[in-house]
Amino acid sequence: MPKDSGTFGLMDRTIAEHLRKMPEQNLFLPALRAWVGYRRASVWYDRSDRVGKPKQTLGRLFSYAWDGITSFSEAPLKAISATGIVLSLIGFGYAGILLAIKLLQLFGYFAHLEVPGFTTVAVAVFCIGGIQLVCTGILGEYVARVYKEVKHRPLYIVESIASSPPEDGA
Numbered sequence: 541m542p543k544d545s546g547t548f549g550l551m552d553r554t555i556a557e558h559l560r561k562m563p564e565q566n567l568f569l570p571a572l573r574a575w576v577g578y579r580r581a582s583v584w585y586d587r588s589d590r591v592g593k594p595k596q597t598l599g600r601l602f603s604y605a606w607d608g609i610t611s612f613s614e615a616p617l618k619a620i621s622a623t624g625i626v627l628s629l630i631g632f633g634y635a636g637i638l639l640a641i642k643l644l645q646l647f648g649y650f651a652h653l654e655v656p657g658f659t660t661v662a663v664a665v666f667c668i669g670g671i672q673l674v675c676t677g678i679l680g681e682y683v684a685r686v687y688k689e690v691k692h693r694p695l696y697i698v699e700s701i702a703s704s705p706p707e708d709g710a
Contacts, residue, residue, distance in 0.1 A: 542580065545570040550583065563692050568611040575612075576697060617680035624673025631666025638663065 547569050551559075558576050559567070574580070596604075609616065638659060644650050 542574060542582075545574070549573060552578070554578070558697055564611075566607055566611060568608045571608060571612045575693075578699075614681065614684045617677055617684055620673055620680060621677025624670045624675075624677055626670070627666050627673060628670030631663055631668075631670055634659075634666060635663045 549569075551573065555573065555576050555578055559569075559572055562572065564572075638655060641650050641653060641655065645653070
């Protein structure tokens, strides 16, 4: 999607027809115009200052931005998985350190170091929370694939078909 592309735009009838054929309910028009894949050009113009209050509230603008992110990106789902992996690594790393300290205490090392009871809870929260986020991210990836299929976007759009001359002897 080109930078600074908004919902307002001038389209050729061919592009408009392709967009009209899209069976999606939540059309994020700036990205879909780019997705269709035809040549684009920018028309720069001067716009006078707006008069009055804007009709779009901040909440509506955030909702529109979220529609754009979720319609064309699985990045939030991948971020959930990545966060889960990081939390799990922190939890299991912390658990490994605590286990090493306890084992070394059996041999007389770190005798003065006392592991408070909350550390067990912290390790459990990091490990279990991380695993849950990884599992949620994996489920999200499956849902994203189903979502792509349900949209029924065409795999490609054919601009024109060139017919070839018949072969001799056919």
